[in-house]
Amino acid sequence: MTKNAWAVSRRTFLASSGMATIAMALPAWANIPPTTREYRLVAKPGETRLVGDSHPPTAVWSYDGTVPGPEIRVRQGERLRVAVENRLAEETTVHWHGVRVPNAMDGVPHLTQKPIAPGDTFVYEFDLPDAGTYWYHPHQRSFEQIGRGLYGPLIVEERNPTSVDRDVTWVLDDWRLLPTAQISGDFGNMHDISHNGRVGNTVTVNGRLPDTFAVRAGERIRLRLINAANARIFGLEFKDHRPTVVSYDGQPVEPHEVAGPVVIGPAMRIDLVIDLVGNPGRRFRVTDTFYRSLEYRLLDLAYEGEPVRRGPAGPIARLDDNTMPEPNLADAERHEIAFGGGMMGSMRMAMMGGRQVDMREMMQSGMAWTINGVTATGHIHEPMLRLTRGRSYVLALANDTAWHHPVHLHGHSFRVVSRDGKPTRHREWQDTVLMAPKERAEIAFVADNPGDWMIHCHILEHQAGGMMGVVRVS
Ligand code: C2O
Numbered sequence: 001m002t003k004n005a006w007a008v009s010r011r012t013f014l015a016s017s018g019m020a021t022i023a024m025a026l027p028a029w030a031n032i033p034p035t036t037r038e039y040r041l042v043a044k045p046g047e048t049r050l051v052g053d054s055h056p057p058t059a060v061w062s063y064d065g066t067v068p069g070p071e072i073r074v075r076q077g078e079r080l081r082v083a084v085e086n087r088l089a090e091e092t093t094v095h096w097h098g099v100r101v102p103n104a105m106d107g108v109p110h111l112t113q114k115p116i117a118p119g120d121t122f123v124y125e126f127d128l129p130d131a132g133t134y135w136y137h138p139h140q141r142s143f144e145q146i147g148r149g150l151y152g153p154l155i156v157e158e159r160n161p162t163s164v165d166r167d168v169t170w171v172l173d174d175w176r177l178l179p180t181a182q183i184s185g186d187f188g189n190m191h192d193i194s195h196n197g198r199v200g201n202t203v204t205v206n207g208r209l210p211d212t213f214a215v216r217a218g219e220r221i222r223l224r225l226i227n228a229a230n231a232r233i234f235g236l237e238f239k240d241h242r243p244t245v246v247s248y249d250g251q252p253v254e255p256h257e258v259a260g261p262v263v264i265g266p267a268m269r270i271d272l273v274i275d276l277v278g279n280p281g282r283r284f285r286v287t288d289t290f291y292r293s294l295e296y297r298l299l300d301l302a303y304e305g306e307p308v309r310r311g312p313a314g315p316i317a318r319l320d321d322n323t324m325p326e327p328n329l330a331d332a333e334r335h336e337i338a339f340g341g342g343m344m345g346s347m348r349m350a351m352m353g354g355r356q357v358d359m360r361e362m363m364q365s366g367m368a369w370t371i372n373g374v375t376a377t378g379h380i381h382e383p384m385l386r387l388t389r390g391r392s393y394v395l396a397l398a399n400d401t402a403w404h405h406p407v408h409l410h411g412h413s414f415r416v417v418s419r420d421g422k423p424t425r426h427r428e429w430q431d432t433v434l435m436a437p438k439e440r441a442e443i444a445f446v447a448d449n450p451g452d453w454m455i456h457c458h459i460l461e462h463q464a465g466g467m468m469g470v471v472r473v474s
């Protein structure tokens with residue numbers, strides 16, 4: 001019986017019998033069923049002031065009328081039940097990015113569920129074994145649905161949280177706006193698909209064009225960064241401050257300062273602990289320097305009010321590990337996965353819909369990318385890999401293109417064990433690994449979650465353009 005089926009049957013059991021019987025039948029820890037947190041999300045069109053009050057509001061698609069959607073905040077070990085009502089004019093689903101859910105709750109249209117039709121409601125329900133910073137978003141035509149504002153943060157608090165003065169979430173997004181402050185409707189155009197995706201012209205933090213972020217001298221904040229952009233990669237520099245990374249993609253890592261900008265690709269999360277060491281009244285820029293010669297000021301940290309403390313806040317503790325099993329590298333089975341295609345690449349031919357086609361024919365069908373030579377035209381596929389449940393695997397990912405790709409695997413977190421053949425310093429757990437052009441990365445994990453799982457680039461135009469596939473665990 002899977003862990004999840006167990007939780008469901010236990011609840012039914014509780015409902016139908018007395019506590020006394022259970023106390024005799026089950027071990028002590030099982031007497032307490034996980035608390036279930038219930039939410040309701042309505043996906044619908046709305047309007048929001050993305051660029052401030054001096055401009056007209058922007059028409060968006062949203063959860064509950066806000067961008068980002070409501071922050072779902074639960075405790076590690078709890079169970080989440082979310083009823084999602086679709087009031088859009090098209091089908092949708094919700095994917096719980098980074099959460100190791102049972103396959104039927106993964107929100108992949110056709111592969112794991114029937115898409116939610118307009119007017120319908122679907123109830124997602126799953127346990128949250130791991131703490132961390134996650135997010136939710138549609139997996140149906142996500143290049144447009146996410147691009148129009150459908151996404152929200154999902155925060156799972158640690159049983160033993162790290163001690164900070166403030167816990168802050170910044171959901172970063174990037175929009176392509178017209179001078180009217182409306183979203184440009186050119187979703188899924190071939191130029192975006194075949195180059196670096198839909199990089200826009202307006203960056204928001206928590207759905208607003210930011211100006212300042214108020215801080216107090218001496219404060220220690222935990223800053224949860226979530227990149228909800230279709231395609232923009234951020235490289236954040238905090239002038240005269242030294243952020244410490246405490247987790248990647250929700251998974252704890254040895255606390256360390258990063259040399260240079262904090263780089264965060266689409267769908268990735270980074271939790272930083274920042275000590276506000278400036279003096280009251282001062283301002284410090286946060287700039288995004290990722291794209292050369294396109295640097296801009298994201299916002300200013302503005303020191304206001306009385307200092308919270310004088311002097312250092314003490315060492316930053318490592319967060320408790322989550323519950324992923326440790327892959328056994330000595331005994332792991334190894335597979336290679338090559339990512340190909342795009343402009344300025346060397347790819348000439350690919351398999352599309354079971355036929356060999358050339359790049360020109362691919363592009364005429366709106367496709368530009370491949371995984372292991374196959375361009376995916378939908379969510380359902382012959383699995384490119386069949387993994388045995390419980391075994392350790394190393395996947396050697398090769399970016400054979402001239403572009404960056406944040407590659408996401410569903411249903412699992414993996415350790416990034418090497419880059420370009422060199423062991424990584426922190427062997428970080430991630431669910432999305434950003435690969436630079438021509439870069440190689442090896443990821444390792446135990447295939448412990450049964451089902452058909454997507455692996456795809458999270459530049460949503462690359463995904464739509466064929467860079468996705470299915471890995472089966474059974
Ligand atoms: Cu964030 Cu397959 O998705």
Ligand code: CU
Nearest residue numbers: 405457459462
């Ligand atoms: Cu990509």
